[in-house]
Amino acid sequence: MLSVENVSSGYGETIIVNGVSISVNQGEIVVIIGPNGCGKSTLLKTIFGLIKPASGRIFFGDEDINGLKPFELVGKGIGFVAQTDNVFPSLSVMENLEMGGYICKNPDFQGIFDIFPILREKKKVKASSLSGGERQMLAIARALMTQPEMLLLDEPSAGLSPKMVEVLMGKIKEIKERGSSVLLVEQNAKSALRIADRGYILVMGKKMYEGRACEMLDHKEIGKLYLGKKEVTGT
Ligand SMILES: Nc1ncnc2c1ncn2[C@@H]1O[C@H](COP(=O)(O)OP(=O)(O)OP(=O)(O)O)[C@@H](O)[C@H]1O
Numbered sequence: 001m002l003s004v005e006n007v008s009s010g011y012g013e014t015i016i017v018n019g020v021s022i023s024v025n026q027g028e029i030v031v032i033i034g035p036n037g038c039g040k041s042t043l044l045k046t047i048f049g050l051i052k053p054a055s056g057r058i059f060f061g062d063e064d065i066n067g068l069k070p071f072e073l074v075g076k077g078i079g080f081v082a083q084t085d086n087v088f089p090s091l092s093v094m095e096n097l098e099m100g101g102y103i104c105k106n107p108d109f110q111g112i113f114d115i116f117p118i119l120r121e122k123k124k125v126k127a128s129s130l131s132g133g134e135r136q137m138l139a140i141a142r143a144l145m146t147q148p149e150m151l152l153l154d155e156p157s158a159g160l161s162p163k164m165v166e167v168l169m170g171k172i173k174e175i176k177e178r179g180s181s182v183l184l185v186e187q188n189a190k191s192a193l194r195i196a197d198r199g200y201i202l203v204m205g206k207k208m209y210e211g212r213a214c215e216m217l218d219h220k221e222i223g224k225l226y227l228g229k230k231e232v233t234g235t
């Protein structure tokens, strides 16, 4: 469904993402993990047309989407939630959702409130008064207003309590079950891999590993390096 082929991109002359190929099939949650500054956000921004790749190709379905603008990609069924500044703080929950759905003739508020009942309760509350978790839910809900087939999420669980991380992961799984495929960048790697089908590890702009999420959770080296697992030593 989404296919990134040998893409390099960065800022000005500086190449950050270096010859990366990844794919997301219909109905999958695919997670990208990797250390701070390895280029995860740069890769998502490149897919969403915010950065033009220096080389490589990006397909959505059969269509080469390389060079298309973000609003054109939204029209084609791609949604994006940025890592920071992803809601309008001075607007209410409802106004944020309306902004997200401005290109939709029949926005599905009901469906979104079914996934995030708390947003129904807090419809009139300013986004700046929401908790961190509620704000991330609003950011995701805003992107869902255009009913994307493919949702790109950049660290939605950053800064949340462990309990809230699990709640949010449950919501992302629900979004998949309702028919959107998800490409998820996460620091909370273990929690993300538990809901994911497949995963990639990015290190210094290069793809270092790809595999099934369940295998990555059990992988000794990956556990030690990226999932915060202690090495078990026999006595
Ligand atoms: N707008 C920018 N201009 C120049 N360099 C940038 C810009 N944004 C990011 N970078 C650099 O690109 C590199 C990769 O950044 P990126 O934000 O893609 O990493 P990341 O994997 O998302 O990190 P994190 O886990 O901290 O979010 C970093 O060295 C960063 O300093």
Ligand SMILES: [Mg+2]
Pocket: 040, 041, 042, 083, 154, 155
């Ligand atoms: Mg990032």
